[in-house]
Amino acid sequence: MKTIKLLSLSFIALLTFSACSNDDDAPELINQEEVITTLNVYLTPEGGTEILAFSYNDLDADGLNPEKTTTPLSANTTYTGRVEFLNKLEDPAEDITVEVREEGDEHQVFYLPSTSLDLTTTYLDNDVDGNPIGIEFMLETRNASSGILTFILIHDGNKFAAGASEGILSDSVGGETDIETTFDVSIE
């Protein structure tokens, strides 16, 4: 009998436990802080006004339905460019570019035009070590052509690797990829 009493007592105890648990509380919505949902590349032709040349938007941050926009570039033109990273999951959108600039010695943006695309890029900014970050750059187009242009943001790579400061992303740069997005580009 004693055992049965003890058992029933424990059942009651367990029921009390479960009754106390707060399963009615809905969990808090997480607005992901660190995610980059948006890459914007702005270009300003010499003497002209700034245009949003390339834009990648993935508002779910899961890659299911991204929006990509791209604007044709003019041949034989020198553009001043800047890259912007946004987290639109936050309201208002968080400007991740600020973080990337602050931690400039851990980050670098690489611009990789495909062989058929006739353009070159040059870095215009520096981190504390004098290595480029790549948020500000110069883009020079030559003859009319088309191809793809890839933007890669590397975190914690070796920024002193040979060629890295000229924008060559070799294997010795290593690190991990925070952004890798490709746009179809035409120079007209």
Next chain:
Amino acid sequence: MFQKFSLLFFILFVSPYIFAQDCDFSISGQIIDIHDNTPLQGAVISIGGTNTVSYSNENGYYEFNDLCKGELTLKVTHPYCKTEAKTIRLKEDRKINFRLEHHLEELNEVLLKGKLYNTNLNSSISNQIKTEELERFSSTSLGEALESISGVSTLNTGSSIVKPIIQGLHSSRVLIINDNVRLHDQQWGEDHAPNVDINSAANVMVIKGASALKYGGDAIAGVIVVEPRKAPIKDTLMGKTILTGASNGRGGTLSSSLIKSNLSGFNYRIQGSLKRLGDLKAPDYQLTNTGQRENNLSLGLGLNKIDYGIDFSYKLTNSEIGILRAAHIGNARDLVNSINRQEPFYIEDFSYSIDNPKQEVTHQIFKLNTFKKLKNIGEASLQYSFQNNDRLEFDVRRGGRSNIAAMDMNLKTHTLLAQLEWTQIRDFNTEFGIELNAQTNFSDPSTGVKRLIPDYDMYSAGIFATSIFELNENWKIDAGIRYDFSKINADKFYALSRWRNLNYNQLYPQFEVEEFGNQILTNPIFDYHNISGTVGATHIFENDWKLISNLSSASRAPNPSELFSEGLHHSLATIELGDLRLGSEQSLKVGIELQGEIDNFGFSLQPYYNYIDDFIILEPEGIETTIRGSFPVYAYRQTDARLFGIDVSASYTYRNFDWLSNFAYVNGTDIDRDTALINMPPLNLSNTLTYRKAEWNNFYLSVNSKFVAEQHLFPDNNFTTDIVNTTTGNFEEVLVDISTPPEAYHLLNFRSGVQFDLNSNKLSIDIIINNVLNTSYRDYLNRLRFYADEVGTNAMLQLKFNY
């Protein structure tokens, strides 16, 4: 005392009948403590009806010579052990081992049914590791210790996160029972090591299959039972301290335990261990950020009377484990680069600091247990346990967020276990039990990272009955059945696009709660009913060989990770997606064990066949391209699977030498697709040759050779994806080889030691050298095998002091 009197009674007053016939037979064997497998010295073995008596020596051995043919009863008594007896019909030389229960509980029962070697557990196919063997692993982990059993391998993440694999299966399919509490420590994760301090264990048993129903019905692979050192009922103070220093990692472990017990049955126990290791080293380079720290504590307080008892215990394990820095990558291109690079990208000088990525895990177990002997029934016991598991995972993050965990999960589990052992009918032992569980998982939203596992509440109830029936001295049969019910109630945010993409808006509209922008809050609720069972028979041959056969069926409901996980795994650059549509998987496993001895040669053969209906597997489903680049997407699928294999161990003793060999082979197939199952342990063979010289302070020297073959049976999960060639800027189609297992390897390990008696204390000094030849190799079952070699030579010096 009573046994001694009864023994005296036998010797003095019972005059023997002597038959004038063949009288040149012998009986010999060993007396072993059932709890930690140590030999028992000073046990008195007598033959009923005669005044023939033998005492077990320091190695537990006893021997009778010149015995006559016919029926006789052997009785074994030992202080603080319950007496055992066994009746046999002698017609040839026999070897009979006894395992005594080092408990006073049953002192009042003088003559009990004989319990032979290993037969305390129905027809389970099982293996054990002794205390002495466990101590060797003081500075490593439970997983590594278990690997010394044939048929047990490990699934590793680097070299410090080690999960046991039993006959090809792991994680949620392996139940870990620590001091009679089933561990609930987010065991579903492949990179979640079991939270058990190896130093707190006195005995570890691996049960291969679902035959131990009292521990759970979902042991598709098996059960690992970890038992701490028990307090005897006598006035004593027992202590042990082990100090291990390791060259690889430049650190070590300090472990100490103390048990104070009284004749009144009152006892208290304290045990603790500290581990500090820095970066480990592979033969050719430092493995940056692979240090670890561990702080473990266990406390116990109990009162153990003969017919009732109560015991409270508390266990804390706290660990901080660094994950190889180079294994944290961004996308498929990084993965390809890592595979091609052949050595890790981040190699820095040795350091003790543990940086991101890392894990910080704290597990606590509170347990209150009570038992009572009930007259004319047997024994009833009731146990309540509470487990609190905190898991923090730190990632390499941007914007000064590295100090904020990327994953912060808390899992609380309450368990109530009531059991009744009914032993009233002679030779018929039955156990009934009820288990109730309430579990809550909470993921802290302040991480700012999407929850990998959502908040949920889970309630489960299990009920079981098992029976063992001894037909006669040679045959024993057993059977058991268990039913489990579980209900899981989760609150999960899905990205709206994902919810629709998986078609859940059509399948589960009733779960939708509210939309928040591009996220949707859902409330999935699922019920699962699971039935498991076991039948088996144990036969002991005239020559003392033993044949065990067991048929068991386990049933496992999908775990929260399989149902809900959604996120990016940085170590393999994969997106993993759970599936709400999963149902339970059900296994049917046949296991057989034949064990025996021929002179100095001993062997054990354990073949098995495991068929699993609706086996849940994770496999690549496609490629998703996000802003970070491309990733393979892994999703869960159910299939029918079968595994078969054999575990063999053999030993041979010649003079001062003994040789031990372990072999294991497993073959797993996905029947629906007719492909191999992933992560099946490759064929492996381990041979150990030991030289012992008791006269030289118990000196021993042993050399171990471990061979692991290349796994040729693996699923082709390779994928091709367009990756930008960073030199030309053009897309190139690249084959990402994540399937091909590494080559076979062979390791040599060395061990030697001596033991000194200092008054009543004992001091042991051991030298252990693993991977003596500093061989570079990679292991198929290491999730980080794409990034770095395994550790090189590790020399350890171990001092053990018993007092």
